[in-house]
Every structure is written in structure tokens, then in C-alpha cells.
Amino acid sequence: xxxxxxxxxxxxxxxxxxxxxxxxxxxxxxxxxxxxxxxxxxxxxxxxxxxxxxxxxxxxxxxxxxxxxxxxxxxxxxxxxxxxxxxxxxxxxxxxxxxxxxxxxxxxxxx
Numbered sequence: 001x002x003x004x005x006x007x008x009x010x011x012x013x014x015x016x017x018x019x020x021x022x023x024x025x026x027x028x029x030x031x032x033x034x035x036x037x038x039x040x041x042x043x044x045x046x047x048x049x050x051x052x053x054x055x056x057x058x059x060x061x062x063x064x065x066x067x068x069x070x071x072x073x074x075x076x077x078x079x080x081x082x083x084x085x086x087x088x089x090x091x092x093x094x095x096x097x098x099x100x101x102x103x104x105x106x107x108x109x110x111x
Contacts, residue, residue: 003027006014014038017076022054023047031081044071044082 001009003025008028010017017040019027026046032038047070051062071082 010040010046014040016077016078018080020047020080023070024051028083028085031083036076039078040080042080043084044084045088047082 006027006029007019009026010019010027014030017030019040020042023042023046026044026048026049028041028043028044029036031041036041044066047061047066048062051057051065052059055062057065067080073079
């Protein structure tokens, strides 16, 4: 499914779900779990790519913007969630501007 098809499906079947403005191409589906309503899921790295390409931000600017204005913006129980998809690194498909597999390993190791 394309991101546009996913959004159409979400709007049809989960009309109360909230979407993040300007990040449609990063939508990956729905997160569902016990004791909560389903929420829209976004690919965190794709969101960074969108901000870097569309808005001309470097990786640091895009990360700060995304964390403060989007990931950190709680707008109720239907607030979208942002997935760090580590499978992208396992197969060598690192995102532009990322450190690749080392980035994932550093997140897995507590310091």
C-alpha cells in the first residue's frame, strides 16, 4: 500500500485517528494495543528525511524540530506514534544523514 492508500484506509476505518501535518509520506499504518485506542504510526526516519528534503534542514535541525514539535506534542490519547524501524539498518538501508547500523547499536547499549 502507498502512504496515500494507508491514509484513506485509516480515514475510512478509524475516522477519529489523528494525523501529523505534512508527514503523509511517512505514515506506515496503525498501532493497536491493550487498554488504548488505535493510533496512526509513522516511520521516524522517513519523517526526518521529509524535513531535510522538503524544508532544507540538516539532520540535527530536523531531529530537534521533529522531537519538539511533533513527537513531543501530546494532543490526547489519539496522538500519533513514531516508530524507529531498526530493520532498515539490519539490511544496510540506512537513511540519508544517519550513522546506519552503529546508530541502532548505540541505542541498544545502555550507557
